Amino acid sequence: MTDNGKFTDERFQLTDEKTAIALDVLRKRLNRQLDAALEVCVRCGLCADSCHYYVANPKPEHVPAFRAEQLRKVYRRYFDPIGKLAPGWVGAAELDQEMVEKLINAAFGTCTMCGRCVINCPMGVDTRQIIRTARAMLTAIDMTPEGLKATVNVHLEAGNNMGVSEEDFVETLEWMEEELRAELGDASIKIPINKPHARVVYTFNPREVKYFPYLIQAAAKIFNAAGEDWTLSTESWDATNYGLFSGDDEASRKIASNLEAAINHLGADVLVMAECGHGYRSQRWEAENWLGRAYPFKVMSFVELQAQYIRDGRIRLDASVNPKRVTYHDPCNQARNGGIIDEPRYILKHAVMDFVEMEPHGAENFCCGGGGGMLSMTEFAKDRIAAGKVKADQILATGAEIVATSCHNCLDQLDEIRRHYKLKVKIQNLSELVAAAIIWPRQSGE
Amino acid sequence: MAANWIWITRWIAVIGLAIGALGIISRLQAILSRPFKQDLARPRGSIRRGVLYAFTLGMAPWEKESTRLHWLAYFRGIFFHLGVFAAFAVLFASPWLAAAPGWLLWVARIFTGAGAVFGVAGIPMRWIGENERNLSTPDDYFAVLLTSIFTALAFGVLVEAALLPIFYLATALLAIYIPFGKIRHCVYFFFSKFFFGLTFGRRGVIGQPDAS
Numbered sequence: 001m002t003d004n005g006k007f008t009d010e011r012f013q014l015t016d017e018k019t020a021i022a023l024d025v026l027r028k029r030l031n032r033q034l035d036a037a038l039e040v041c042v043r044c045g046l047c048a049d050s051c052h053y054y055v056a057n058p059k060p061e062h063v064p065a066f067r068a069e070q071l072r073k074v075y076r077r078y079f080d081p082i083g084k085l086a087p088g089w090v091g092a093a094e095l096d097q098e099m100v101e102k103l104i105n106a107a108f109g110t111c112t113m114c115g116r117c118v119i120n121c122p123m124g125v126d127t128r129q130i131i132r133t134a135r136a137m138l139t140a141i142d143m144t145p146e147g148l149k150a151t152v153n154v155h156l157e158a159g160n161n162m163g164v165s166e167e168d169f170v171e172t173l174e175w176m177e178e179e180l181r182a183e184l185g186d187a188s189i190k191i192p193i194n195k196p197h198a199r200v201v202y203t204f205n206p207r208e209v210k211y212f213p214y215l216i217q218a219a220a221k222i223f224n225a226a227g228e229d230w231t232l233s234t235e236s237w238d239a240t241n242y243g244l245f246s247g248d249d250e251a252s253r254k255i256a257s258n259l260e261a262a263i264n265h266l267g268a269d270v271l272v273m274a275e276c277g278h279g280y281r282s283q284r285w286e287a288e289n290w291l292g293r294a295y296p297f298k299v300m301s302f303v304e305l306q307a308q309y310i311r312d313g314r315i316r317l318d319a320s321v322n323p324k325r326v327t328y329h330d331p332c333n334q335a336r337n338g339g340i341i342d343e344p345r346y347i348l349k350h351a352v353m354d355f356v357e358m359e360p361h362g363a364e365n366f367c368c369g370g371g372g373g374m375l376s377m378t379e380f381a382k383d384r385i386a387a388g389k390v391k392a393d394q395i396l397a398t399g400a401e402i403v404a405t406s407c408h409n410c411l412d413q414l415d416e417i418r419r420h421y422k423l424k425v426k427i428q429n430l431s432e433l434v435a436a437a438i439i440w441p442r443q444s445g446e
Numbered sequence: 447m448a449a450n451w452i453w454i455t456r457w458i459a460v461i462g463l464a465i466g467a468l469g470i471i472s473r474l475q476a477i478l479s480r481p482f483k484q485d486l487a488r489p490r491g492s493i494r495r496g497v498l499y500a501f502t503l504g505m506a507p508w509e510k511e512s513t514r515l516h517w518l519a520y521f522r523g524i525f526f527h528l529g530v531f532a533a534f535a536v537l538f539a540s541p542w543l544a545a546a547p548g549w550l551l552w553v554a555r556i557f558t559g560a561g562a563v564f565g566v567a568g569i570p571m572r573w574i575g576e577n578e579r580n581l582s583t584p585d586d587y588f589a590v591l592l593t594s595i596f597t598a599l600a601f602g603v604l605v606e607a608a609l610l611p612i613f614y615l616a617t618a619l620l621a622i623y624i625p626f627g628k629i630r631h632c633v634y635f636f637f638s639k640f641f642f643g644l645t646f647g648r649r650g651v652i653g654q655p656d657a658s
Contacts, residue, residue, distance in 0.1 A: 031483045036637035039477075042628060043581040046512040046519060060580035069581060082626050090627070091583035119652075120512035122520070123635060124500060124642030285649065288486035298488070339490045339650030363651050364511060 007104060007379070011142045014097045018141035022095060023078055025137045026071075030079070034133060037126040038075050041065055047127070050120035052366045052390040053110050053383070064117035067106035068130040071137075074099060100143065107134035108145050109380045110387075112372030113245070114332035119363055128337075136247030144246050147376040151242045152251050159258065160238035162206035169234060172209050176216045184221070184440055191220045194266065195231035201268040202230055202302070203239035203259070205276045205408045218435035219274070222306060225438045226314040230272075236262035239279035241287075245373030249290055256287035263297050270298045272305055275429050277331030277407030278371065281338050301334060303406045306434055307343035310350050317437040322352040326433070327400035329358065329391070329414060330365040331407035344406060344430055351437045352402075358394040366390050368405075370413025385420050388413060392421035406430045448608070455614035459537070462618025469625025473633050485645075491654045496647010500639045504652065519571065522564045529561005530593055533600030537617055540603065540610060551604055558601035565594030589628045596620045 047064040048054045054062035061067075069091070076083030076092035083092030093099055113128045121127070138144060144152075155161040170193065177191040192198065202223070208215045223230045236258040243252030263271050273280040284299045309315040328348055334340040341362045348355045360366070369388040374380060391414070395403055403414055403425050414427045507513045513520040532554055539546065568590045572578045599613040624630055646652040 031481045032477055032637065033483050033641045035477050035480050036634050036641055040631050040634035040638040042631050043578065043583075043586055044519065044523070045575065045577040045581055046516050048577050049515055050512055060577050063577045063581065065581055066577070089583065090585045118642070119646070120510045122505070122510065122513060122523075123631070124638045126638075126641065126645070285487045289483070292486075294486045294488075336651060337649065339654075341651075360511065 007101070007143075007145075012100075012104075014095075014100050014141075019095050022137040022141050023074075025140045026075065026078075026133065029133050029136065033126065034129055037068075037129050038072050040123050041068065041072065041125050042123060043069070044122070047117040047121050047125075050117045052112075052114075052116075052369060053387045055366070056387045056389045057383075061106075062110060064111070064127045065125075067111055068125070068127045070099065070102045070106045071130050071134045074103075100138070103134050103138060104143060104145075107131050107138065108148070108372075108377060110383060112332070112367050112369065112374055114367035114371050115336050116332070116364070116367060119336060132244075132247045134247070135245070136249065139246045139248045144248075145377040145379055147378055148242060148246055148373045151373070151376045152246050152248060155238065155240070155242060155255055156251060159236060160206045161240050161242060162210055164206050164209050166234050169209055169237065172213055173216065173232065176213055176220060180217050180220050180224070183217075186440075189220070189224050191216075192231040194234055197267045198229050198231035199268065200228055200230040200270045200272050200305075201233055201263050201266055202272045202274070203237050203276075203279070204232075204274050205239050205279065207408050207412075208274065215275075215429055215431065218429070218431045219302065221435045221438060222309070222315060222431060225440065226309045228314075231266065231268070233262040233266055235265060239274040239276045239283070241279060241282035242373055242376065243290075244278055244282045244286060245376075252282065252286070253290040256283065256290055259283065260287070260291065260295060263295075268297055270300060271295075273299065273301050275302050275406035275408070275431055277333035277338075277410060278373075280340075281333035284338060301338070301340055301343075301406070303334065303340055303343050303347070303430060306431065307346045310347060315434075316439045317350045317434065318439050319351055319353050319437060321437045322402075322433050323354070324352075324401040325354040325356055325399060326352040326402040326404050327356050327358045327395065327398040328361070328430075329368060329395075329403055329405040329410055330362055331405060331410045332365070332367050332371050334406060335365060336363045344404075347430060347434060348404060351433045352404075356398045356400055358398050358400075366394060368410050368413045368417065370407075370409040375409055375412055384413070385416060388417040389421065392417050392423060395423055395425060396421075400425060402426050402428055402433075404428050404430050404433055451611045452614075455611040456541075459614035459617040459621075462621040466621030466624045469622075470630070470633055473625050473630055477634070477637060485648060487648075489648045489650075491647055491650025493644055493647045495653040496645075496651075497640060497643030497653075499647065499653025500643030504639075504643070522567055522571065525560050525564040526568065526594075526597075527561075529558050529565060529597045529600075532557035532561060533597040536600040536603060537613070540613070543603070543607070555601060555604045558597050558604065562594050562598035562601055565590060565597055568594075583628075585627045589623070592616075592620055592623060593629065 045063055051064050073091055073093035074095045076090055077087055082090050111131050113131050115128045117127050151161050154163050173191045181187055181189045241252055241255045243255055273283055280301045288294050328344055368391045369384045374384050411427055418425055507520050536554055572582055596616045599616050602609040603613045
């Protein structure tokens, strides 16, 4: 069915009923913002070089406008009078099997919805929104790639996207509490669970619980060093929300509302999202819109909180602990799509000896290729790794030995890039570097 | 006889412009009838600054990587559009062109002449560039050709007043086509830029102090 022949399953066959459902999704999602994004493109192609897929493999199918054009063709055919009357003249096209295949490849296969083309478009076209709409249409007719579909379903069924049981979660936390006590020789260290009216509730990416528990330890060390009134919830603790990537607003809403309920039950003031790019974007910028109501609590990223702790003198760092050259990869969902640009730099300037920027960086940074749920869609892994060449070149040019980031999908993709392109770098979370550099109060005589 | 032609074609232009305006109003009505997606998330940056940036500095050639890399295409577009705006100025001033000061006519000639050249240049550029060719529809070529002819005729009128009736006919054709083809981006541009400024300003990504 697709270029790589992976979508031959019956569920990827279009029927009249599926066509009607997909078009209905498009109809319902057509608000002013989407209408403008679909109408305004002048097909100048200036967005091409803003896409890491295009830079790594410059072919017309990798131009962001080309991807968005697939949905525009459908929009014109069914929603624009000229597209209905003279489809050939304005490039309108039926939503048929061939178009569905093009949409799958464009929306799921070669776009991470990173938004770099949006920032670079002279017309301000929001291609992210167009791609997410295409994904929503495909998801509504059960044409989501298997891995992404499963990730969303597991989250809905088990309460977290890796199916971690409450027992395993609590055991991991207890284990990390013991480890941290042993590391610091301080029996008063706590990882509080379900503490009512704590100021802060912290969330995790399930990967931390399952594969990277040392990141839980790092976060706990930072919270304890800052003397924070914090807790974790067993009711809902997963920071991720792959509904953002599948385009399924109903699933997104359900996942977000579970977390909202947990925070409300604990009566916390602040929900702090783990270093997870899309998790932050989902809860900070999208969730309230999915739910149709404003949260009574504040949502912030752990990156913002760490910067605040340093600024307020609540944690003190010894940068000499991290003497190697460090560069920072801005996760698209935190920087370009969330405005967290200065904070990681502020942190690194205090936590490491030698910080160097990769070029470009900040809002203009290139996506590493791990966004958009790409890591869950193994069908497109080859293209994902190929597109990662842009990031590999960026890293190489810095001469850094450590690449810091603050997103799990970025962390995984950067690690794959490191192995594939044989980069002699270590990939680390921001909190790991901070935790290592903390001057523990007892050591400083406090 | 010539005066009659001017009078008749001028009215054809007026009717064409009226039809075009109705089409644009209909397009505006269509987009405004759609729901506006409210953003309930607490702002991180200034929305006002974001929108201001989107319509001002954000359009400067040095502000975006895309326009820094493709400066030729950017400036072609800028001069083409300046030419089109100048051509409309010529159109609305056409009954009184004889009374216009000479220097103003020269300025208008430069803008419309350059606009027409840069407009027509867009056709081969679109055809030669593999990406642009793949993206293009017949409407893309027709729209740029029609607008370039209109701009060229505005220049022509400033050189030879006898071209006025043809200019008026081209005006009618262009005006009627605007709401139907890609030229209607002139309507959606303002919405798109506003939403861009709104979204990324709210998130503190663009137009903020110390932000690019």
